[in-house]
Amino acid sequence: MTAYSSPARIVETAAGPLPAAVAAISSAAVHSASPAKAAAPATASSSSMRGESAFVRSLKHWASVAVPPFLVLLAALVVWELASSGPKASLPSPSRIWADAKDLIVDPFFVNGPQDIGLGLRVLTSLQRVAIGFGLSAVAGILLGALIGQSVWAMRGLDPIFQVLRTVPPLAWLPISLAAFRDANPSAIFVIFITAIWPIIINTATGIRNIPQDYRNVAAVLRLNQVEFFWRVMIPSAAPYIFTGLRIGIGLSWLAIVAAEMLTGGVGIGFFIWDAWNSSRLSDIIVALAYIGVVGFLLDRLVAAVGHFVTRGTQAS
Amino acid sequence: MSLSKTSSSAAFLKIDHVGKTFTRGAATTEVLRDINLVIAKGEYISIIGHSGCGKSTLLNLIAGLTQVTGGAILLENREVSEPGPDRAVVFQNHSLLPWLTVYDNVRLAVDKVFGGAKTRAERNEWTLHNLDLVQMVHAKDKRPAEISGGMKQRVGIARALAMEPKVLLLDEPFGALDALTRAHLQDSAMQIHARLGNTVIMITHDVDEAVLLSDKIVMMTNGPSATIGEVLDVELPRPRRRLELVNDPTYLHCREAVLKFLYERHRAPALQAAE
Numbered sequence: 001m002t003a004y005s006s007p008a009r010i011v012e013t014a015a016g017p018l019p020a021a022v023a024a025i026s027s028a029a030v031h032s033a034s035p036a037k038a039a040a041p042a043t044a045s046s047s048s049m050r051g052e053s054a055f056v057r058s059l060k061h062w063a064s065v066a067v068p069p070f071l072v073l074l075a076a077l078v079v080w081e082l083a084s085s086g087p088k089a090s091l092p093s094p095s096r097i098w099a100d101a102k103d104l105i106v107d108p109f110f111v112n113g114p115q116d117i118g119l120g121l122r123v124l125t126s127l128q129r130v131a132i133g134f135g136l137s138a139v140a141g142i143l144l145g146a147l148i149g150q151s152v153w154a155m156r157g158l159d160p161i162f163q164v165l166r167t168v169p170p171l172a173w174l175p176i177s178l179a180a181f182r183d184a185n186p187s188a189i190f191v192i193f194i195t196a197i198w199p200i201i202i203n204t205a206t207g208i209r210n211i212p213q214d215y216r217n218v219a220a221v222l223r224l225n226q227v228e229f230f231w232r233v234m235i236p237s238a239a240p241y242i243f244t245g246l247r248i249g250i251g252l253s254w255l256a257i258v259a260a261e262m263l264t265g266g267v268g269i270g271f272f273i274w275d276a277w278n279s280s281r282l283s284d285i286i287v288a289l290a291y292i293g294v295v296g297f298l299l300d301r302l303v304a305a306v307g308h309f310v311t312r313g314t315q316a317s
Numbered sequence: 318m319s320l321s322k323t324s325s326s327a328a329f330l331k332i333d334h335v336g337k338t339f340t341r342g343a344a345t346t347e348v349l350r351d352i353n354l355v356i357a358k359g360e361y362i363s364i365i366g367h368s369g370c371g372k373s374t375l376l377n378l379i380a381g382l383t384q385v386t387g388g389a390i391l392l393e394n395r396e397v398s399e400p401g402p403d404r405a406v407v408f409q410n411h412s413l414l415p416w417l418t419v420y421d422n423v424r425l426a427v428d429k430v431f432g433g434a435k436t437r438a439e440r441n442e443w444t445l446h447n448l449d450l451v452q453m454v455h456a457k458d459k460r461p462a463e464i465s466g467g468m469k470q471r472v473g474i475a476r477a478l479a480m481e482p483k484v485l486l487l488d489e490p491f492g493a494l495d496a497l498t499r500a501h502l503q504d505s506a507m508q509i510h511a512r513l514g515n516t517v518i519m520i521t522h523d524v525d526e527a528v529l530l531s532d533k534i535v536m537m538t539n540g541p542s543a544t545i546g547e548v549l550d551v552e553l554p555r556p557r558r559r560l561e562l563v564n565d566p567t568y569l570h571c572r573e574a575v576l577k578f579l580y581e582r583h584r585a586p587a588l589q590a591a592e
Contacts, residue, residue: 214412217382220400222429222480232425236416311416 092283100283108291119269119291126257126268127295129185133192134253138246141197145204145245146234155205166198170256174263184264188257195256196249200242207241208234243307250303254296329358329393329516330379330484336387337374348374350542352388354535356484361510361517363527365575366537367585372520375537376488379518380406392483402430405477409489411469413461413476420457423447423476430480447479448472450509467498471505478509487519491526499523500559503530511556524579528571529559536578539585546583549574 077094084093092100103110108120148155148162173194177187215237219229235242261270269288276284332354338347348371356362364372377383379390381400390397392404405426413422424444431440448454451471456464461472470490477485490506491499503526510517510530521527527534531551538546551571553562562568 212412214408214410215414217380217400217406217408218412218414220382221380221402221404221406222426223401224429228429233414236414239416 092286097283097286100281101287104284104287115267115275117267119272119288122267122269122272123291123295125266126261126270129188129261129268130192130250130253130257130299133189133257134196134250136189137193137195137197137249137253138200140193141200141245141249142204142235142242144197145201145242146208146230146238148201149205149208149238150234159205162198162201166202170195170252171259171263174260178264184266188260188264188266188268191256191260192253196253199248199252200245203241203245203248204238207238210241211237239311240307243303243311247300247303247307250299251296254292254299258292328355328391329360330356330518331391331394332356332375332379332388333391334388335375335378335385335390337371337378337383338386347542348540349378350544352545354545354548356516356518356533358516359514360532361530362519362533362535363531364518364520364535364537365522365524365527365579366543367539367579367583368522370537370540371543372537373488376406376486376518376520379484380404380486382406402426402480403483404486405480405482405484406486406488407470407473407477407490409492411461411466411473413469413472415461418458418460419453419464419472420444420448422461422472423479426476427479444479447475450478450512451475451505465498467494467502470494470502474506474509478513478515483516485515485517487517489520489522492521492523499526504559506530507555507557524572524575527575528553528568529557529562534571534575536575536583538583547578 081093081095083089084091084096098105104119108118108123110118111121144158148158170191173191174187177190177194178184181187181190211234215233219233224232257268258270258273261268262274265271269292273285273288276282276288332352335349335352336347337349338345352375354362364375366372374383378385379397381397381404384398397404413419414425417425424440427435427440427444427447431443435443445454445457448457451474453468453471453475456468461469464472470493474490487506491502494502506517507530509515519527519530528551534549534551535545536547536549537543549571551567553565553567553571
């Protein structure tokens with residue numbers, strides 16, 4: 001019963017201060033915005049009105065993008081701080097985390113020994129595995145997707161098998177890959193590969209099945225051979241679909257690497273969490289979670305940006 | 318005049334008892350039956366008929382994009398069995414590759430057809446020459462999405478011309494354009510035909526367009542099992558100017574003949590049902 005009553009108490013206490021906190025933050029935001037406005041007329045004498053208004057506009061744009069999540073984050077930290085400040089709290093509060101794991105937060109790239117290294121370096125190790133596994137699955141996935149998108153018989157033969165295999169959870173592959181490779185690192189890479197490949201195959205195949213008949217006719221009249229057709233028509237035409245697959249794939253890779261590394265060990269970010277759990281360093285785990293989230297977000301944006309750049313010509317007709 | 322031309326180089330392209338039946342599962346549909354047509358080198362042929370009469374199917378057969386199920390198509394006495402650059406197609410919806418620039422769309426065709434025969438500089442020059450024919454050099458670095466529908470169709474024509482085809486196949490090339498742009502492109506097509514003297518087969522359902530551009534108008538009966546109902550020789554001297562033809566008796570006669578065929582003897586099934 002006490003377990004139930006304590007969250008209720010937290011909400012009660014949090015409900016009061018919260019609006020006050022938000023009010024304080026928003027008034028701070030207003031104050032911080034006003035110097036920018038004040039600064040604008042100051043520069044008016046040197047720069048043209050047009051350039052200046054563009055500057056103010058871009059400033060407003062960035063403020064509108066950055067301020068709301070910042071406020072929410074701040075509010076969440078305040079709630080969290082209050083919620084876990086009690087003596088019986090099971091999770092560390094933000095201030096505790098700062099005190100415990102300041103070195104991890106401040107310097108991502110320190111090296112104090114073989115197992116005592118910054119989280120940035122650990123993330124890079126994990127990213128290296130993801131890069132290899134995801135790179136392989138991108139190549140293999142696009143080729144297999146092209147095959148089943150292009151050939152009816154390949155689709156009939158392979159698609160049902162792929163549909164079954166893609167539902168297997170990433171970690172279920174780990175024992176088999178450990179048995180096959182007899183080493184942790186290639187096993188982790190294989191898990192990444194097998195996790196990321198299915199959305200890439202399926203999206204590529206869909207993209208290739210949707211190549212307009214007109215483009216195929218053009219290729220036929222020009223007598224493009226298979227290789228030319230692949231590079232000049234198939235890939236550019238299916239690129240938006242392929243990049244959707246790659247984007248889903250990189251997200252799944254990043255999900256799988258943490259779980260795989262927990263089991264395989266080494267210096268990756270996943271093993272760090274497991275190790276921290278075993279030595280009850282909860283603050284370190286929370287810092288690591290923040291790292292994982294930010295890196296996953298950046299990976300997603302990176303693939304999306306590459307896709308946007310590569311497919312800039314293909315949507316319009 | 319047109320008779321002598323036909324006899325001197327007869328059977329440049331011969332469509333000999335061609336039939337086409339589509340089979341889907343147990344159902345078979347005969348689209349074309351017993352099509353016979355002899356086209357001389359340099360002739361401009363229009364194929365006209367109501368929607369669904371198999372005009373596009375006939376064009377695809379000549380292009381080699383689909384296979385005949387009866388008879389044969391002979392180009393310079395060699396049977397047509399697959400697509401190739403000797404029968405370049407201008408598609409109704411231009412079919413430019415949107416990820417390539419105007420120049421690269423034409424250059425792709427030039428590289429493919431003349432990759433072994435011309436040097437890099439010659440291919441560049443030939444690409445620009447063909448864009449110049451359709452007055453599109455100014456937009457050579459634009460992508461298809463950035464130019465108008467009429468411009469896209471011009472580039473499609475340039476791409477087809479750049480292959481130096483024996484036969485140029487136009488599938489309702491001006492159908493999707495507004496009337497003014499269409500007239501402009503028709504004039505361009507006449508100029509290019511006068512200059513290069515290529516053999517052209519054009520599908521249309523615009524009677525004026527057919528009479529203005531063609532040496533012969535092939536009129537198709539309604540499907541299924543469509544065939545050639547009548548072939549009309551358009552004995553108008555070239556160059557033709559649309560304004561001078563407005564009251565020309567030969568022009569009016571040809572126009573009337575096509576209209577009578579289409580709306581008196583072979584009305585569209587939908588029109589018949591309406592009465």
